[in-house]
Amino acid sequence: MSTLSAERPEAAAPVLSMRGVSKHFGAVAALTDIDLDVHAGEVVALVGDNGAGKSTLVKILAGVHPQDAGTVNFDGKDVTIHSPVDSIQLGIATVFQDLALCDNLTVVDNLFLGRELGPWRLNEVEMEVQSWKLLRQLSAKIPSVRIAVASLSGGQRQTVAIARSLLGSPKLIILDEPTAALGVAQTAEVLNLVERLRENGLAVIMISHNMQDVKAVSDRVAVLRLGKNNGTFRMKDVSTDDLIAAITGATDNVVTQRAAQAGAAQAGAGETGAAGAGAAAGSDALADEGAQDSRPADWPGEPNEGPGGQGPGGRGPGGGGLPPGQAGSAGQSGPGAAPEEGTVP
Numbered sequence: 001m002s003t004l005s006a007e008r009p010e011a012a013a014p015v016l017s018m019r020g021v022s023k024h025f026g027a028v029a030a031l032t033d034i035d036l037d038v039h040a041g042e043v044v045a046l047v048g049d050n051g052a053g054k055s056t057l058v059k060i061l062a063g064v065h066p067q068d069a070g071t072v073n074f075d076g077k078d079v080t081i082h083s084p085v086d087s088i089q090l091g092i093a094t095v096f097q098d099l100a101l102c103d104n105l106t107v108v109d110n111l112f113l114g115r116e117l118g119p120w121r122l123n124e125v126e127m128e129v130q131s132w133k134l135l136r137q138l139s140a141k142i143p144s145v146r147i148a149v150a151s152l153s154g155g156q157r158q159t160v161a162i163a164r165s166l167l168g169s170p171k172l173i174i175l176d177e178p179t180a181a182l183g184v185a186q187t188a189e190v191l192n193l194v195e196r197l198r199e200n201g202l203a204v205i206m207i208s209h210n211m212q213d214v215k216a217v218s219d220r221v222a223v224l225r226l227g228k229n230n231g232t233f234r235m236k237d238v239s240t241d242d243l244i245a246a247i248t249g250a251t252d253n254v255v256t257q258r259a260a261q262a263g264a265a266q267a268g269a270g271e272t273g274a275a276g277a278g279a280a281a282g283s284d285a286l287a288d289e290g291a292q293d294s295r296p297a298d299w300p301g302e303p304n305e306g307p308g309g310q311g312p313g314g315r316g317p318g319g320g321g322l323p324p325g326q327a328g329s330a331g332q333s334g335p336g337a338a339p340e341e342g343t344v345p
């Protein structure tokens with residue numbers, strides 16, 4: 001990769017370029033006229049409310065659903081993805097939320113499941129060596145490759161699933177909510193892993209509902225709303241408020257209303273600091289947004305949603321859980337991003 005393209009991935013030709021992609025399920029228009037570009041060495045977050053069409057888009061790329069209209073250009077060629085095998089052979093790896101790991105098998109067995117080494121008998125030593133190499137390349141924290149996957153943490157399982165998808169040497173890796181249901185430390189581990197993927201020159205699409213995670217690792221963010229493109233933003237140029245407005249389709253939404261309420265309450269009480277962090281949790285996980293819709297401002301659960309949750313208070317300032325050094329290297333997180341997030345409910 002040239003220096004220019006290494007510094008600004010979007011200066012090079014995209015690895016993936018979708019144009020005018022549409023998909024209907026009967027009368028439901030799941031996707032209408034979608035454009036999306038992803039470059040090598042770039043992390044693009046795909047965000048949108050429930051039902052926005054994210055999974056459908058990913059399934060088209062993974063060969064689960066054929067698109068009804070539009071073109072997919074991959075690695076410079078127009079392609080038709082008829083099946084998951086087509087997708088893998090092209091160099092697209094998709095890690096779905098369920099991870100599809102075999103709990104009773106070891107890390108090595110899971111990594112090489114279906115592509116075991118050795119023509120007549122398994123070359124266990126070589127598979128183990130390659131497993132370690134791969135996991136080291138990802139700076140993965142796996143205690144042993146000979147333990148059952150069932151005994152690993154959520155973050156470690158996600159790491160194994162991602163590592164397995166890399167064995168096919170993909171050019172594009174799609175991660176479907178890789179940090180969903182993970183704790184703070186495990187989320188940081190997975191976000192670090194996403195950064196390793198980018199450093200290794202992969203194009204990455206990451207679906208996420210968590211704005212904190214999106215801000216921590218993405219270079220660009222593509223917003224889907226009701227099955228249509230609703231903006232593509234460079235992460236460093238967009239505030240969380242603007243993103244939420246693009247996702248919800250309005251600047252006046254439940255999240256901003258909560259921010260206003262929290263601000264008014266704070267002003268009334270003459271408080272500073274901690275209340276803002278507590279309220280921020282509401283915008284970090286958009287998945288929570290629906291649940292918060294109907295809640296009054298004085299809902300009893302509210303105080304617990306602050307620093308102790310998945311919000312900035314729980315992960316340190318602006319780093320999305322990344323250690324300070326790595327947060328800086330992400331380019332979108334760290335102290336520079338903190339004031340922006342402070343404006344969010």
Ligand SMILES: Nc1ncnc2c1ncn2[C@@H]1O[C@H](COP(=O)(O)OP(=O)(O)OP(=O)(O)O)[C@@H](O)[C@H]1O
Pocket residue numbers: 025028029030048049050051052053054055056057
């Ligand atoms: N197999 C299917 N059959 C019929 N309708 C479908 C199917 N898959 C998705 N849809 C519809 O297409 C629309 C987009 O769904 P999709 O799952 O892609 O959204 P999403 O953004 O991934 O949502 P979520 O964040 O809830 O996973 C929705 O209206 C959904 O009901």
